[in-house]
Amino acid sequence: MKHEERNAGVNVSTVKQFVLLGFSDLPNLQGLLFGIFFIMYLTILIGNSIIIVITRIDPALQKPMYFFLANFSSLEICYVSVTLPRILFNICMQDRFISILSCATQLCFFLMLGATECFLLAVMSYDRYVAICNPLHYPLIMNPTKCTQLAVSSWLGGIPVQIGQTCQIFSLHFCSSNKIDHFFCDIPPILKLACGDTSVHELSVYIVAMLFVAFPFMLILASYSKIITTILKLPTAKGRAKAFSTCSSHLLVVVLFFGSATVTYLRPKSTHSARTDKLLSLFYTIVTPMFNPMIYSLRNKDVIASLKRLLYKR
Template identity: 75%
Template sequence: MSSEGMKAGNNVSTVMQFVLLGFSDLPNFQGLLFGLFSIIYIIILIGNSLIIITTRLDPVLQKPMYFFLANLSFLEIGYVSVTLPRILLNLWTQDRSISLLACAAQMCFFLLLAATECLLLTVMAYDRYVAICHPLHYPLVMSHNVCVRMAVGSWISGIPVQIGQTCQIFSLRFCNSNQINHFFCDIPPILKLACGDTSVHEISVYAVAILFVAVPLMLILASYSKIISTILQLPTARGRAKAFSTCSSHLLVVLLFFGSAAITYLRPKSNHSAGIDKLLSLFYTIVTPIFNPMIYTLRNKDVITALRKLLFKFKN
């Protein structure tokens, strides 16, 4: 072996601990970012918790749409809790180290909840499709038992795939650098640190992204194309406006979440930029969970009325 090759071989060391660089490139804004993310986290927790409580207690909201909305809100709380507390800890202590096991656990839970959200948003689109396009069959098609099975299926379907993908990613050897240029353990920045050829792992990531991002997105768009077609055929402008109002909130969440996730996971590795990846991940990790309670409450009269009744009870 040449002296150059021996030197390169000697320099390779297996990484057992990572450093999440996060927002370290903004040293003067660490306190401001901590305050901002703390407020965002509190808003997400309170907003989504209120939706869960309201949809469970108000008799008017005992409908499939609100059952799935409560599931989505519960999911958003767990989803954001996988990433934001770690971001806050890093900003507060300025200690950005994270063990290999903790990093793998964070990625696994993040991927599981992300897959669940993709499937749950698809189920919600199907619920709106049946409600608007086949209203007479709605009580039968979307019975309580069917809704429960669909919700459970959304929660558990991604478990074997995402656990397998996490194990595959962390079976790689990481050498020379242990610095993750991101604020949590996501797949693209982790793959950049891997030694050797990662093409097989990249293909696996694309396959899973197609399964849990591209396919659900196509199903959702197909549902909404039918929904829009049906709405346009409604005889009254008031009926069309009400139907559009019901669906537009869901569609907005879908576009924010799926759009940013698709660009992140379906781009070639060579096109990945740390700055763009961080910006895009903010949309599907923070923006969507904070918008979810706002969009669904501000655009839904039933939820607003139920929230007012709930708050009135607390005051008295």
């Protein structure tokens, strides 16, 4: 049954499920889209799994930097698994309905894992800051206990706030339409369906975004300003090149993720358009996790060497 037919009688009192329109405006490209997203999902799973395996089994990679990289790769697998399997299901089955509970669950996990990514990127920049700016004290500061505490805090830090924000958003009444013009349950398209004044909810979104996106980003900028200053003071060109190489991969990931996320959540509601939101969301939910393993492996000599050793053994 087509969702247009089932949507005819939807009003404030009867909205019990949403319709994820996704890419329904491209009916002739559904097979191609399924193939593209399926390949991207496999690439993300395989690429990040390889990073996790080599950082666990290679003694040369038993360092704080690679401990956090393994956490980051695990996070990317979880993060993309919140959205991509649902996209694949919707395209394959042509069943775009999602219950309010499932939508709220998806949004909650998406927000919690997004907060974890922000915190973890900040922690990784702090690790690079200590390694380059305080190399003599690095083993003492970034000891195994401290690394574990930072990783656990990153994973758990956003859970209470994001659960509260999800409950607040889904306490709204939804009217006139249950069609979410997006490929997963995200805050901007859901707020568009809400009845009445949503300014208070929009303000809370800005506050949470400032707390979980802008604040970690400012910490990252502060860390890298110190790192760059220290690198420029190194006496040899070889030393400067090595230090820049160590940090450039992480900095590139930071720019890709925070750039698209900031534009999505911190720009005014009046400037939101469904097409732009979908494009930006694709970028930070799928494209960035797909390229992260390549960015970290191709720009890191230790990772490349570990991969060669692993392949040689096999």
